[in-house]
Amino acid sequence: xxxxxxxxxxxxxxxxxxxxIGLWWGRxxxxxxxxxxxxxxxxxNKSQSTSWKITLGTICFLFALHIVGAxxxxxxxxxxxxxxxxxxxxxxxxxxxxKY
Numbered sequence: 001x002x003x004x005x006x007x008x009x010x011x012x013x014x015x016x017x018x019x020x021i022g023l024w025w026g027r028x029x030x031x032x033x034x035x036x037x038x039x040x041x042x043x044x045n046k047s048q049s050t051s052w053k054i055t056l057g058t059i060c061f062l063f064a065l066h067i068v069g070a071x072x073x074x075x076x077x078x079x080x081x082x083x084x085x086x087x088x089x090x091x092x093x094x095x096x097x098x099k100y
Contacts, residue, residue: 039100047092054088055081
């Protein structure tokens, strides 16, 4: 493992650690301001469900591409799935916040 790979791996773990700390801190502050209520729970559940449906559609699309003969690497496929899932989650949360 060369230095660039070690720095990349370290950056990934530091990013995950900061993400977990930010999630913990944000939920702590939201609980103090009564921001986590029934409305938040409904929006969170619906947006997670919608993002998984979008991800399932993307998986079916990527399988169809593979059947047709498109050559996509495993890393690229997983990156596409992660990007689509996170974008679907964010956009569905935005949608349900405005809907309710």
